[in-house]
Amino acid sequence: MGAILAAAGSAVGLGNIWRFPYETGNSGGAAFILIYIACILFFGLPVMIAEFTIGRHSRANTARAYQILAPGTQWRWVGRWGVLTGFCILGYYTVVAGWCLEYVIDSATNAFANKVSADYVEMFNSFVSNPWKPAVLMTLFMLATHFIITKGVQKGIERSAKILMPVLFILLLFLAVCSITLPGASAGIDFLLKPDFSKVNADVFLSALGQTFYSLSLGMGCLCTYASYFRADTKLPNTALSIASIDSLVAILAGFIIFPAAFAVGINPDAGPSLIFITLPNVFTQAFGDIPFIATALSLMFYILLSLAALTSTISMHEVVTLYLHEEFNLTRKKAAGIVTIVCGFIGVLCALSFGPLKEYTFFGKNLFDMFDFVTAKLMLPIGGFFIAIFTGWFLDHKVLRSELSPCRTLHPYIYRAIIIILRYVAPAGIAMVFLNELGLLS
Numbered sequence: 237m238g239a240i241l242a243a244a245g246s247a248v249g250l251g252n253i254w255r256f257p258y259e260t261g262n263s264g265g266a267a268f269i270l271i272y273i274a275c276i277l278f279f280g281l282p283v284m285i286a287e288f289t290i291g292r293h294s295r296a297n298t299a300r301a302y303q304i305l306a307p308g309t310q311w312r313w314v315g316r317w318g319v320l321t322g323f324c325i326l327g328y329y330t331v332v333a334g335w336c337l338e339y340v341i342d343s344a345t346n347a348f349a350n351k352v353s354a355d356y357v358e359m360f361n362s363f364v365s366n367p368w369k370p371a372v373l374m375t376l377f378m379l380a381t382h383f384i385i386t387k388g389v390q391k392g393i394e395r396s397a398k399i400l401m402p403v404l405f406i407l408l409l410f411l412a413v414c415s416i417t418l419p420g421a422s423a424g425i426d427f428l429l430k431p432d433f434s435k436v437n438a439d440v441f442l443s444a445l446g447q448t449f450y451s452l453s454l455g456m457g458c459l460c461t462y463a464s465y466f467r468a469d470t471k472l473p474n475t476a477l478s479i480a481s482i483d484s485l486v487a488i489l490a491g492f493i494i495f496p497a498a499f500a501v502g503i504n505p506d507a508g509p510s511l512i513f514i515t516l517p518n519v520f521t522q523a524f525g526d527i528p529f530i531a532t533a534l535s536l537m538f539y540i541l542l543s544l545a546a547l548t549s550t551i552s553m554h555e556v557v558t559l560y561l562h563e564e565f566n567l568t569r570k571k572a573a574g575i576v577t578i579v580c581g582f583i584g585v586l587c588a589l590s591f592g593p594l595k596e597y598t599f600f601g602k603n604l605f606d607m608f609d610f611v612t613a614k615l616m617l618p619i620g621g622f623f624i625a626i627f628t629g630w631f632l633d634h635k636v637l638r639s640e641l642s643p644c645r646t647l648h649p650y651i652y653r654a655i656i657i658i659l660r661y662v663a664p665a666g667i668a669m670v671f672l673n674e675l676g677l678l679s
């Protein structure tokens with residue numbers, strides 16, 4: 237149960253509440269969401285089942301898992317690729333987690349009171365371009381992750397996730413109601429529910445694919461590592477379905493908070509990574525402007541819960557990389573964790589400052605932060621997922637697959653066949669097509 241909760245904790249995080257709305261906003265709304273849901277069904281779920289299978293059967297860290305299941309082959313590079321991806325995501329993910337900490341402080345000091353929408357935009361911009369604050373808060377968050385990884389208090393986090401996640405969920409539900417009832421919110425609801433396929437292009441498909449892997453923590457061996465702690469009789473397909481459902485529900489709820497409010501106060505939905513930070517304070521102040529105490533309490537609670545949701549996600553990434561260094565290079569856990577924290581912290585500082593002092597350093601028109609986001613979510617994770625699907629569908633012994641997918645032979649044979657067909661053909665071909673389409677080779 238602990239391991240399953242931890243996997244859910246890993247999946248639910250900034251990816252759902254921060255990244256999903258901003259990708260949806262960039263990609264035009266409802267049509268993106270439909271494509272995203274299709275991606276979850278055809279790529280996310282099967283790859284999650286594949287990661288679970290690899291992890292539970294090998295009972296090892298993600299790189300070793302391939303050596304155990306396919307000894308002497310090059311498949312171990314899929315594991316190593318995952319570790320590299322983990323390094324890169326953790327580096328810039330903690331930057332956004334640091335922004336959440338800033339918003340915890342702002343809530344506690346009542347900084348949102350008596351302001352209007354334009355002020356929140358200004359507040360965000362001046363904060364992220366500050367020459368040191370974002371880097372310090374990011375470092376703090378990284379150290380908190382480091383502390384939990386080295387002190388081995390993950391169990392405590394898992395247990396608290398059991399309470400925190402439902403509380404976060406209820407709060408999101410409540411905020412969604414507040415947002416939907418703001419005057420002028422209906423344009424936001426249309427944006428979420430009325431698909432406009434004329435805006436769908438190759439980029440939208442790639443965004444949806446990337447968001448699927450990102451939000452479900454797939455493609456880098458994260459859930460594979462957690463599955464190595466699952467019980468032998470845990471039903472993998474059912475567990476995958478539950479985690480994917482919870483994760484998507486949280487993301488969609490976040491959409492129902494952000495877009496009605498954004499349209500109500502006139503914020504462009506394609507504001508990018510700043511979207512939730514410039515939109516949400518409006519919900520608190522507009523809905524509860526007359527009762528400032530409630531506005532403060534709600535926003536404080538929200539940003540604390542969001543930071544904790546981010547923490548269960550950073551722990552999962554840190555753990556994958558730490559475990560790899562610890563087991564493969566015979567380092568002590570402490571040393572391994574230290575290396576991860578320092579290297580990722582370095583990436584994090586650079587990304588944290590890429591809206592301020594380092595904003596001149598751009599690649600293909602993107603600053604460092606956006607670059608890391610793009611390369612990890614839209615390239616590295618889908619590539620990892622592609623190979624995980626191929627490995628499980630084509631190379632893994634079918635006896636192993638059958639016994640892992642249905643240890644008690646309770647899985648319906650049709651569902652089993654469907655999973656195999658998707659892993660063998662649909663997922664690899666689909667992912668490849670999204671890439672080819674993006675490169676303009678399909679049109």
Ligand code: TRP
Binds near residue numbers: 246247325450550552
């Ligand atoms: N899924 C997490 C989120 O939504 C982020 C995350 C944690 C992640 N572990 C991962 C993303 C592994 C990709 C791979 O916030």
